[in-house]
Amino acid sequence: MNTRLVLALVVSGAVALTACGGTTKDSSSRQTGGATNAAKADPNAPLKEGLKITFLPKQVNNPYFTVAQKGAEQAGTALKAEVKATGPSDAAASSQVTYINTAAQQKQNALVISANDANAVAPALKSARSQGVKVVTFDSDAAPDARDVFINQARSNDIAAGQVKLISDAVGGSGEIAILSATPNATNQNAWIEVMKTELAKPEYAGLKLVETAYGNDDDQTSFQKTQGLLQAHPNLKGIISPTTVGVAAAARYLSSSEYKGKVQLTGLGTPNQMRKFVQDGTVKSFALWDPSKLGYLATYAAAALASGQITGAEGEKFKAGDLGDYPIGAKGEVVLGPPQVFDAGNIDKFDF
């Protein structure tokens, strides 16, 4: 075996191919067209009974998705549908694919999935759809042409405006405030911060002054130290908004152990289990997040409506989601659950995730 000869051949072959051009990023035409829905929606079609629906979270035994699953099962009972929860034990990009293929193989009517990776699941989802499985994504969307409907937990504007309202109420409408964000280039964080600034410019928030935006990089220790830094740099600081679950928990931990406890207000996006003790000890008056059980409930109703032919996922269609009422389908097949859920001392014990 002449290793050098083989190497030379491979390299020269590669160079020759480069010279002739080939399939490059620029030359490949991309098919980004949305899914074509040949079938027409019949808004009056009755919801079918006995539908088989697979509920596929990012990862099983994750408290957030366990709550979402309860919502899905509740909807399943109301719909007389058979909701089956399954999924991988790790949240790797590709580990859901086996379960998607299985759902297609089991001839399920619909698949309700929170995608670990928007693109990695797309080929399998497309293949499942071509076999007649209706696909609803919730919490984390897949590539739009790989699913019928996406259930979005909350609109950016609702989230950001809600956060400003919460801090304004907590500090009594006036004073210096700061934002403790995740990373400086996190898309959703930056979108929210922009909306917050627009909100703060409104007359009703004239008393609030945003003095600094700090970045804790979604790291517990960094967020903890940045909170400390904010308080030292701004002695008159009255409140902090931290729209990230890592940041808000770290900030709460710092405040609750410092002299500022109860004097400097904090709100943000957090989970009830993470924030419970800080609400109980008075560090935090209220914070927000969506209710995952409602998310699972709505997604399951959307799946049933799709499988029954009530909707096809086109913009402008409507469906009824049991106790939650009517939901319209927006652009790109998106359905919004509604404004975030606010948690405070009065209701936090009703939630476990």
Add this chain to the structure above:
Amino acid sequence: MRSLLRWETALVLLLVVVALTGQISTNGAFLDGGNLFYLGLDIGEIALIALPLTLVIVAGEIDLSVASVLGLSSALVGWLWNAGWPLETILPVVVVGGAVCGAVNGLLVTRLGLPSLAVTIGTLALYRGLALVVLGDTAVADFPASYTSFGTTPVPGTNLPYPIALAAVLAVLFGIALHASSFGRSVYAIGANEEGARFSGIRVKRIKLILFVLAGAVAAVAGIVYTFRFSSARADNGVGLELAVVAAVLLGGVSIFGGRGSLFGVLAGVLLLGGLRNLLILRDTSTEVLTIVTGLLLLVSVLAPSITRSLRKATT
């Protein structure tokens, strides 16, 4: 009597049992063409990497860095694609890159005389780290459908996934190399008695180096397959896959101490692990049970071949 007690025979019997119980308990959905296609897709990368790894383990060494080479290759595909390279160039370059990774393992083991377990645990972390340097935590997904369809469509007219077709071709080549060539005899000799092999004039270091290079190159091929199958180039692709591959090789009856095993047994092992997993998921077995069953099978795989071996000794 002797052949009845061979571990490979037991594996084939187990496969038949799994296939039959699967077929009955799922009302024919298990051996359905569509499901076999999905099963094939799921075990494609494992089957590919298991081939050279069998030779490595038979030679008494181990390579735990294969899944990281897969991830690094996937990251490289994405990075070069973003840089505007044509895929026809990217693919051979990435395979050569995988071979280089393998060569680094091989040189550290043969030239510096370090144990391969320690070396490849080190490069397992190193190559994964490099993958993260190359692509960060982003994903590249805009590959042309003409390439990604290899992962979602079967070979025309069959239910055979392309990765399995590729693995089958390589299996024939590796089968010939291991079982029907002097190179293969040398590999067994090295695994059974390295000193003896050296004194018989076998170029032990050179052969080991070739085996590590092959493992790296095939892991890179598996990385390409993985990337197109999920149309997603990511640095964290295939994390932990090395354990699935080693499990399949050991279940296939290859001795972890080297010198024993066959490629046929390994392929049966890959099929058994993949088939069982597929069946359990198809029957909606919970993930916890799935993990426990896989763990138990691994234990069985280490125990059973030595038990059948001692039984065989007893009967002769």
